[in-house]
Amino acid sequence: MENQYIIKGGTPLRGEVTISGAKNAALGILAAAIMTDETVTIDNLPDVRDINVLLQAIEGIGATVNRISPHVVQINGNSIGDVTIDYDSIRKIRASYYLLGALLGKYKKAKVALPGGCDIGSRPIDQHLKGFRALGAKVNIEYGMINTHADRLIGNHIFLDVVSVGATINIMLAACMAEGKTVIENAAKEPHIVDVANFLNSMGANIKGAGTDKIRIRGVGRLHASEYSIIPDQIEAGTFMVAAAATRGNILIKNVIPKHLEAISGKLLEIGAKVEEFDDAVRVSCTDRLQHTQIKTSPYPGFPTDMQPQIATLLALSEGTSTVTESIFENRFRYVDELSRMGANIKVEGNIAIIEGVDSFTGASVSAPDLRAGAALVVAALVADGISTIDCIRYIERGYECFEAKMSALGASMEKIPLDDDRAIQKFKLKVS
Ligand code: EPZ
Numbered sequence: 001m002e003n004q005y006i007i008k009g010g011t012p013l014r015g016e017v018t019i020s021g022a023k024n025a026a027l028g029i030l031a032a033a034i035m036t037d038e039t040v041t042i043d044n045l046p047d048v049r050d051i052n053v054l055l056q057a058i059e060g061i062g063a064t065v066n067r068i069s070p071h072v073v074q075i076n077g078n079s080i081g082d083v084t085i086d087y088d089s090i091r092k093i094r095a096s097y098y099l100l101g102a103l104l105g106k107y108k109k110a111k112v113a114l115p116g117g118c119d120i121g122s123r124p125i126d127q128h129l130k131g132f133r134a135l136g137a138k139v140n141i142e143y144g145m146i147n148t149h150a151d152r153l154i155g156n157h158i159f160l161d162v163v164s165v166g167a168t169i170n171i172m173l174a175a176c177m178a179e180g181k182t183v184i185e186n187a188a189k190e191p192h193i194v195d196v197a198n199f200l201n202s203m204g205a206n207i208k209g210a211g212t213d214k215i216r217i218r219g220v221g222r223l224h225a226s227e228y229s230i231i232p233d234q235i236e237a238g239t240f241m242v243a244a245a246a247t248r249g250n251i252l253i254k255n256v257i258p259k260h261l262e263a264i265s266g267k268l269l270e271i272g273a274k275v276e277e278f279d280d281a282v283r284v285s286c287t288d289r290l291q292h293t294q295i296k297t298s299p300y301p302g303f304p305t306d307m308q309p310q311i312a313t314l315l316a317l318s319e320g321t322s323t324v325t326e327s328i329f330e331n332r333f334r335y336v337d338e339l340s341r342m343g344a345n346i347k348v349e350g351n352i353a354i355i356e357g358v359d360s361f362t363g364a365s366v367s368a369p370d371l372r373a374g375a376a377l378v379v380a381a382l383v384a385d386g387i388s389t390i391d392c393i394r395y396i397e398r399g400y401e402c403f404e405a406k407m408s409a410l411g412a413s414m415e416k417i418p419l420d421d422d423r424a425i426q427k428f429k430l431k432v433s
Contacts, residue, residue: 001418004391005404006425008413008432009363009384013249015410019237019256020046020401021071021230024095025192028169029199029230030054031098034063034077035106035177036203038225043072045230049398050093057089057096061103077106087113087144097125097166100146101173104137109149114141119370119395121329127164131171134158135178155180155219163188163299168215169196176205178219187215190300191260195231202226232280234260235306235372236400241265241284242310243379243407245273246317250285251410258282263303267293267311271318292320292357297328309335309376315355316344317383324353335373338366342380342388363388368395375400382412387429391419 021044030051033040045051047070055073059065062081066074083103089096090113103110115125129139129146134157137150155178160167168188173196175182187193189211197210203223209215237256244251245268258265258277265275265282271290276283292315297305305328315322316339326332333348340346342361347354363386368374374396381388390396393416396403407414413432417424 002391003393003416004389004419005378005381005393006415006417006428007363007378007381007388007390009361009382009386009388011382011411011413012247013244013251013382013407013410013412016252016254017240017406017410018254019232019240020044020048022046022192022195022233023048023050023399024165024190025195026051026230027054027093027095028098028173028192028196029228030058030075031095031102032173032196032200032203033075034058034080034099035102035173036223036225037076037078039074039076040203040225041072041074041227043229045071045073046233047071047401049394050095053089053093054096057085057093057099060089061085061099083107083110085110085112089113090115094123095166097128098170098173100128100148101132101170104132104148104150105153105174105177108151108153111148112146114144114146119334120332125166127160127162127167128170130161131158131167131184132174135174135182137174153178153219155182155217157183158185160184160186165190165193168193172197172200172207172215172217175217176200176207176219177221177223180219182217182219184215184217185213187213188299189213191231191234191257199226199228202228231260232256235304237261237282238264238304238307239310239375239379239400241268241275241282242307242314243382244284245286245290246314246379246383248286249410250283252281252283254281256280256282263301264307267295267303271315290314290318292318292322294323294325296325299328305329305332306372308332309373310379312346312353312355313339313344313376313380316346316357317361318357320357322355322357324355326351326353334369335376338369338373338377339380341366342384344380360385362386365389365391368392371395371399378403378407378414382407382414387432389425
């Protein structure tokens, strides 16, 4: 059953929201969990589609998966019988390719369908495969499958040609049980890289330097049981920070690591929003119209590409002309056409969006083109005069847990209703009128 969000804009968000576990840390951690034959318990798991699909893929190869609660899962890799991840799993969640590194690292062989492109760009995985080959694995691609195996995995000095989150995690997985020492140079430094490394170390791995551009791994013979809690989601937190500023609200965002949010907080402060940092929370408030600025996305600790659509939406309502340069992915402005239907004035030239701030948006029916663009359209609808509907919300539900419930608890008029359900639309309109 396809659903849509229906939103009546204009209410400043007020109150408190608790952030869920980080999706992009959880995906790497779930793959790493199969590398031991003992039971691993993971909590603060985000209950979102990507996680649930990856758990199905892990169960599909024979691992034991016991979902204790929406936010807690136990995994035991002892019963894995198959090292093949089919196209169906990869099509549903690209990050199942982390099972390539995990299975290669543990069993010295793996067979994973080649992930296709995706909504935001071509997403090559050449650096992942370069790392596996550097460790001594044979890698060949035929019939849409990546086949890799190794008699022995030997540590090596690997230089990434591009800063890649996925390649850094996948190579860490393949190297943590290899013989000897591996160094990954030009490694990605995102918080979720550190979380995956910390998790692997809690299982007995020997990884140093995660969070810097040089990660040093000393291979170990086996990994053991662990109980681990996932870090809060930096991008979900950033999305609520932008929503608070856009609606001229005042919200306390709980269960965050403020340090992970510094690039976002810095930009919000620069354009005139108020941001207060606490130990594990940030408060964002805004009363006046915000100012223009320049944004350039870059690897952590720079401004995150996953926050680009959201901040662009905020700047589309700010004073003056702003520019947003997307330097990571080649097709991450697909939300601009939808946003223009709500009154935004944005021109995209190559990888730069030139944004002329407008006074307000008006509600419209729009479609989410991808996960973070969909979240940005929700922010826009929360501000727009009148009612908006957003369809293709399955994209948004890949990375935002109970999005409409969290927003409603902050005072938003937002519901999830079945697509084309005119009765539900009329009921909502009556309720909010
Ligand atoms: C991860 O994708 C995230 N996904 C993305 O979040 C995020 O946008 C991205 O990192 C950047 O932070 C997960 O963690 C599951 P990359 P990933 O490898 O690992 C190029 C979301 O919204 N590249 O760091 O695929 C690539 O084309 C998603 O949650 C190669 O050229 O990103 C891109 O230009 C969207 N060769 C750049 O590197 C490779 O082998 C960065 O990509 C790998 C990547």
